[in-house]
Amino acid sequence: EVVEHTAREEQEGKELWNKLQAKEVACENLNDGQYGVLGEYFMGTMAGDSHTAMNAMMIQAHGEDGEEQIHIVMGKRLSGCDISASFPAISGGWMPMMNMMWGGWSASPDEWASRGGSSPLGNNSTNNNMMNFGFGPFGGFSWIFMILWWVLIIAGIVALIKWLTGQSRGICDHEKPASPAGRSALEILQERYAKGEINKQEFEEKKKDLS
Structure with missing residues (x-):
């Protein structure tokens, strides 16, 4: 067009x-x-x-x-x-x-x-x-190249803003509280079950919640 x-x-x-x-x-x-x-x-x-x-x-x-x-x-x-x-x-x-x-x-x-x-x-x-x-x-x-230069700068700034906005949203959507020592919630749950802090039924229920 x-x-x-x-x-x-x-x-x-x-x-x-x-x-x-x-x-x-x-x-x-x-x-x-x-x-x-x-x-x-x-x-x-x-x-x-x-x-x-x-x-x-x-x-x-x-x-x-x-x-x-x-x-x-x-x-x-x-x-x-x-x-x-x-x-x-x-x-x-x-x-x-x-x-x-x-x-x-x-x-x-x-x-x-x-x-x-x-x-x-x-x-x-x-x-x-x-x-x-x-x-x-x-x-x-040279003025033509000056036009191109400014257009590219503007496009670059817009792209950078969009990228930063996307990164921020991604962090907000996917960020989860860190588990102690970098372990996953499932590993902690398995450890609690192994220590006898929760029974098998509780373990299975919580495991389903995590999946």
Whole structure:
């Protein structure tokens, strides 16, 4: 399902991006859903075959709504339509880090040109546009690995919490008072019977209770 969803939205985003470049549509006429497919397209172009896996991890960590919000912001920023768009404060705690990393990409087309690059909308070559996205403070595609890093950290913390919770429950469910000298209750019962402290009938009854 994630594979089909990702592929479909990448294709829709590519078609919409071509229309934006051809001036067939304008930024002010786009809605969040359209920015979302643009974000899917941009991320797919940069991440390649890893795009689907990254989407799956983001959905696991932040839910489908959180994953969609991330793509919407990417679509707004990388299309040049809203370079000040910020990532929402969704669960996970890594959105502030994303906003900090993306801060270096918040520039007008003129500012991009002065840096020696071009704005995503100011170049008709999609491949060159993708390369321009590496002008951020972390350079290249390192922000993608930063996303993966934080997602893995979050997943690891969640897994650790679940494991610790399971361990605690297991101890509560199975823990029994320790017998003297590490002996089992049956051994103690047998010893009492051998010493004559209980008769055979009591021994058999208690033995059944223990089994």
